[in-house]
Structure formats: C-alpha cells, structure tokens
Amino acid sequence: MARTTVVIATRDRPVELARTLCRLRTDLPGTPVVVVDNASADPLEPWIAGQYPDVEAIRLESNRGAAGRTVGVRRARTEFVAFCDDDSTWDPGAAAVAERTFDAYPTLGLLAARTLVGEDQRPDAITPALATSPLPSMRPLPGPRVLGFLACSAIVRRHAYLGAGGFDPLLHFAGEERLLALDLAARGWDLCYLPELIARHHPSDIRPPSAWRRRREMRNDALTEWMRRPVGVALGSTARLVGRGLTDASARGAASDVLRLLPSALSRRRPLPAPVERDVRLLEKHPPGTPAEVSP
Known part of the structure; x- marks a missing residue:
C-alpha cells in the first residue's frame, strides 16, 4: 500500500499541471495524487477526471494560496505527503527514499530535497544555505538540520504538518515556508536537508x-x-x-x-x-x- 501522497496546489496553469501529472504517472507510479485548484478561472476538475481518473481534484471557491496545500494534506490518507507545484516533480524512487528516512529517524517532521532547476538542472539558489546549515543537532540525523525549505520540494510527516497547523493563510503565498519551519521546530520536530532526495523544478513562464x-x-x-x-x-x-x-x-x-x-x-x-x-x-x-x- 502507498505510504506517500503527492499534493499539488495550482491556479490557472493547466499546461504545466498536465506535464507534472504526466511525469508523476511515469516516475512515481501508484502514488496517490491530490490536486487542489485554487479557484482557477476555468475549473480543472472535469479535465482531470477525464485524463487522470486516479487523481483526486478539489476545487476551492477562493484562492487560499499556500494554505490550499493543507486542504490536500487533510484529504490524504497516507503517513507522508510530498508537495509539488504544478511546475515541479520528483525523481523516480523519491518516495521510497523519504519513507526509509522517516522510518529510520522518528523525530523527522520534514525532509528538504535537493532541487534542480530548469533544462540545465542547476541547483536551486537555496541549496548552499541548506547544505551548509550551521545548526547543531542533539540526535543523529541523515543530513544537515535546517529551518528552511522550498515548498515545491519538501516531503512531510503528515501528522507533524497538521499538528503544526500547516501553511498559515495570512501569509497566502511567497516566503510561506519559514513560518511552518519554525512551527515544526517549536513542536520538537527536526527538519533535515537530504541531498539524495531530488526534486526537479521547471519554472513556469506564467509567474x-x-x-x-x-x-x-x-x-x-x-x-x-x-x-x-x-x-x-x-x-x-x-x-x-x-x-x-x-x-x-x-x-x-x-x-x-x-x-x-x-x-x-x-x-x-x-x-x-x-x-x-x-x-x-x-x-x-x-x-x-x-x-x-x-x-x-
């Protein structure tokens, strides 16, 4: 049985979403996917139901920004949730890597992946900050302990995410990750950068x-x-x-x-x-x- 669900929040980018769903079907076969539509001008549910009947689509009546992801996490029924944006995806085997790591380190609430960007797959600008984090750790961890991440390339322990309240709707979008990182740490969860966990981001032109x-x-x-x-x-x-x-x-x-x-x-x-x-x-x-x- 699947242990990880992919949650995607999207708005008005159906072409990018189609590419991402196609990649997920190939690279993470059998992984449940929940798409949360943040009130797109043209509803996405009919198209998703026709092209990807195994994907669950949820339409919101208003744009909740990053907090829309929490709607998807609540709908998920697995232990772990991998976030995607509609223009990002995960390498094959990413879910298995994360699951093994979460099992081995029960204090982990969030794993931040190495994010490769664009056609040339260069490391995202946040990578040095994660890889060289100076934060000490009082217990063994599989990588540097961090207090930041990219939402499009993070995998969470579902009950840790929900216990911390998820993404705060007040912030809506842009830089929303920092508050969640602080709230997870305040509840005793470790956040860790795991370079062997790889996400790929192909930034949309619609930004x-x-x-x-x-x-x-x-x-x-x-x-x-x-x-x-x-x-x-x-x-x-x-x-x-x-x-x-x-x-x-x-x-x-x-x-x-x-x-x-x-x-x-x-x-x-x-x-x-x-x-x-x-x-x-x-x-x-x-x-x-x-x-x-x-x-x-």
Whole structure:
C-alpha cells in the first residue's frame, strides 16, 4: 500500500499541471495524487477526471494560496505527503527514499530535497544555505538540520504538518515556508536537508511580476517576525522595512501591507521556545557558507 501522497496546489496553469501529472504517472507510479485548484478561472476538475481518473481534484471557491496545500494534506490518507507545484516533480524512487528516512529517524517532521532547476538542472539558489546549515543537532540525523525549505520540494510527516497547523493563510503565498519551519521546530520536530532526495523544478513562464513577489516576501518575513520572534526583533525588522521604503517602492508597499495585517498577525502570536529562537539567531549570525562555532 502507498505510504506517500503527492499534493499539488495550482491556479490557472493547466499546461504545466498536465506535464507534472504526466511525469508523476511515469516516475512515481501508484502514488496517490491530490490536486487542489485554487479557484482557477476555468475549473480543472472535469479535465482531470477525464485524463487522470486516479487523481483526486478539489476545487476551492477562493484562492487560499499556500494554505490550499493543507486542504490536500487533510484529504490524504497516507503517513507522508510530498508537495509539488504544478511546475515541479520528483525523481523516480523519491518516495521510497523519504519513507526509509522517516522510518529510520522518528523525530523527522520534514525532509528538504535537493532541487534542480530548469533544462540545465542547476541547483536551486537555496541549496548552499541548506547544505551548509550551521545548526547543531542533539540526535543523529541523515543530513544537515535546517529551518528552511522550498515548498515545491519538501516531503512531510503528515501528522507533524497538521499538528503544526500547516501553511498559515495570512501569509497566502511567497516566503510561506519559514513560518511552518519554525512551527515544526517549536513542536520538537527536526527538519533535515537530504541531498539524495531530488526534486526537479521547471519554472513556469506564467509567474507574478518579480516586484510583486519581492514585496510579498518582505511583507511575509516581517509578519513572521511579529508572529513568532521577540517584540524587539519584530519592531526592528519593521523599522528597517519602513526605512527601505523611503527609496524602494516594493519595500514601501510591503510596509503598508504589514501595518494593515498587523492585528491579524498579533492575534496569531506565539513566541518561539528559547532553543528555537537560539537557532534562528545562530542562522542570522552565520550566513550560508561561513563557519559557525556552536557550543554543545
């Protein structure tokens, strides 16, 4: 019986979704797939039912962004869930690699894969940060312990993901991974980079403008600070964002968004446990690739 379900959140990219479903059928045969349609202009369910009757499709009446993935995770009935975007997929055998690793390391809540991008299959820009993570581990792990990942190339232990609340709908999309990583760690789960676990990303040409994404990432980073970090850290982060907004239109828009959403963020505020906050500060002090002296 299958132990891993693939969950894909999609919106208005049927061509990319068709390619991904075709690859999954070939590379992960027999793996259950759940597609969550974030209110696409043209509903995808009839097409999926006709072309891929073994794929479960769920249509949402509004675009929930990253939180749409949680709808798919709740529908899954397997121990583990592998996330795809509609323009990414997994190497053959990826599910088996993840399952063996989760079985061997019961404290693992999330595995971050090595992500290869584009036709030339170059490592994603996040790879150095994951591979050189300075975070210490008090227990054996199969790779570096991390506090970040790409949603399109992560596999989770289902009950760990749901216990942590999944992706927060307030952040919607862009940079949503950081808050979930912190929440998993706060609940005692390990997150680990596993380079032999490989996902492949073929970025769609249908993407939001880079200025929009940059504004959204800055907004979500500041909101995450308010939801989980000490007040002084959150104030400093927002003050710096406001300062950048004096000369940067994207930062100015992000600061305006933060002020508008701050009441909702404060209602979700749960400061991190001290060990997790120490890990965050360690990552801030030692950027990727720099040596870190870590006390046991």
